[in-house]
Amino acid sequence: MMRLKRRVGAVSTVPAVIVVLFALASCTTPAVVFDVPEGFARYVEDGRQAAISPEGVLVSAYRTENKPEQSISFWTEAVELQLTQAGYLLLAEGEFATPDGDGHFFEWMAPLGEEDWVYLTAFCVDGGSIGVVEAAGPYDIYNRYRERIRESLRTVTIR
Amino acid sequence: MIRRTVRRLTLIFILLFIVLPSVASQGDSLAASAEILAVTTDRAVLARTLADWAEERGGYYTYRSETEVHLRIPPRQVYAVRAFLETSDAEILRYNPSTVDYRQQIADAEAAITARTEALERVLRYLEGATISATLAFERELRSLNQEIEEYTGYLRRLRNDVRYARVRVVLSGYEETMPYLRQSSFEWINDLGMYSFLESVPGGGRYR
Numbered sequence: 127m128m129r130l131k132r133r134v135g136a137v138s139t140v141p142a143v144i145v146v147l148f149a150l151a152s153c154t155t156p157a158v159v160f161d162v163p164e165g166f167a168r169y170v171e172d173g174r175q176a177a178i179s180p181e182g183v184l185v186s187a188y189r190t191e192n193k194p195e196q197s198i199s200f201w202t203e204a205v206e207l208q209l210t211q212a213g214y215l216l217l218a219e220g221e222f223a224t225p226d227g228d229g230h231f232f233e234w235m236a237p238l239g240e241e242d243w244v245y246l247t248a249f250c251v252d253g254g255s256i257g258v259v260e261a262a263g264p265y266d267i268y269n270r271y272r273e274r275i276r277e278s279l280r281t282v283t284i285r
Numbered sequence: 286m287i288r289r290t291v292r293r294l295t296l297i298f299i300l301l302f303i304v305l306p307s308v309a310s311q312g313d314s315l316a317a318s319a320e321i322l323a324v325t326t327d328r329a330v331l332a333r334t335l336a337d338w339a340e341e342r343g344g345y346y347t348y349r350s351e352t353e354v355h356l357r358i359p360p361r362q363v364y365a366v367r368a369f370l371e372t373s374d375a376e377i378l379r380y381n382p383s384t385v386d387y388r389q390q391i392a393d394a395e396a397a398i399t400a401r402t403e404a405l406e407r408v409l410r411y412l413e414g415a416t417i418s419a420t421l422a423f424e425r426e427l428r429s430l431n432q433e434i435e436e437y438t439g440y441l442r443r444l445r446n447d448v449r450y451a452r453v454r455v456v457l458s459g460y461e462e463t464m465p466y467l468r469q470s471s472f473e474w475i476n477d478l479g480m481y482s483f484l485e486s487v488p489g490g491g492r493y494r
Contacts, residue, residue: 176487186487190474201475208470209478215378217324235324235378236480242324242458245480256474260483266326 157189158257161281163274183263183271185246189284190256198251202230205247209234217244224282226252231279233272235265244268248279257284314388316444317360317451322379323370328352328457331375335455338369344450352458357450366453375457387444394441398434405430 156175162168163185166177176186210216214234222229229250236245246261259282261275262268268275325331328351335354336346342365344358358366363382370377405427412423470476 174487184484184487186483190477193473204470204472204475205478208475212479214480215322217376217378234480238480238484243480245483247478258474258478260478260487262480262483265324269326 156187157255157285158187158259159283159285160185160187160259161278163271163278165271165274179263179267179271181263181267183261183268183275185259185261185275185278187257187259187282190258192251192254192256195254196251198228198230198249201249201251201256205230205249206232209247214245220276222248222250222276222279224250224257224280226250226257226282226284229257229279229282231259231276238264241265244272246275248282250282250284252284255284257282313448314386314391315360316385316387316447317363317382318384319363319366319380319382319451319453321366321370321377321381321453321455323375323377323455323457325373325375325457327374331373331457334373335366335369338366352456354455354457356453356455358453359449360451363451363453366455370455387448391441391444394437394444397437398441401430401434401437405434 156170156173159175162177163179166179166183166185168175168177170176174186174188176184178184206216206219209232214236217233217235219230219232222231227250229248231246231248234245234247236243242265243262244265246259248259248261250257259279263271323331332349332351332354335356336349339346339356339358342358342362344356344362346354346356348355356366367377367380408423408426408430412420412427415423
């Protein structure tokens, strides 16, 4: 009888544990966080922190492995080479300092349909991790938020 | 005293009749052009402003749309286009000025016209005492020479117009016919970069697919 009760108890705790695990997973803190640019709505989905402006300018961040472990200048060169060869037009680039280390950003021009879009690629290196921030929006709308987005890059933290 | 005056006159002669014309002819054979890629928030307004600007500067436009403006402007104004764009809200992504020296082409065209004009005069002289059959042959030759002279004259006019007015093509967009594509990088995370993959992967970006 006792054995049966113990079994019943074990069976009933399994769904509860699963529920708790799912709940924890949905509340997971994103691996990379940043102060959302002013006027943007923050949201977290698939473990990523993202933000969106009322017009649809998107910003999102994620963590990736610094593999092979290299410096910010190495990755700057590699990213510039890759996206330039891919046909993106470089609009602007610059450096920024985050609490975790130095970062670099590029703003590229790329077509989407018949519109000119700006695509931002920013990253900072912290030991074995790289925090990557991407943003994109139509050229004229992105321009309105450009400074705010650049400002928020300084707050990027890798967890 | 006389010697000095003679020397001075000789120098003036050299300067007036040898040096200055050669400098002038050098300047008169250079055709300037520029390709500019600029991006702006309002393409239609900038296209119109550029066309107006060209007319104010003694030039004109040959094509105007929301994505492209083709200008013909005096060569000395080519660098001013860049300054003008910089003062407007446009961002210059590419600026490629270039010049071509048409001296040889102009000389060749002028020589061809002279040679054919002389030939034409000779044929006209022969025509006076020619027989009927010879007259017919001479007329054919005259027509052919006239046609060639017209062609060379048109070509020369085009070359001189290119020298007089620089060609400036301003593309008012980063939009290109081909979409950027990503080559494979040796680094995995760099392969994931790109605006299109970003818009597809980021929550909320799906509506741009």
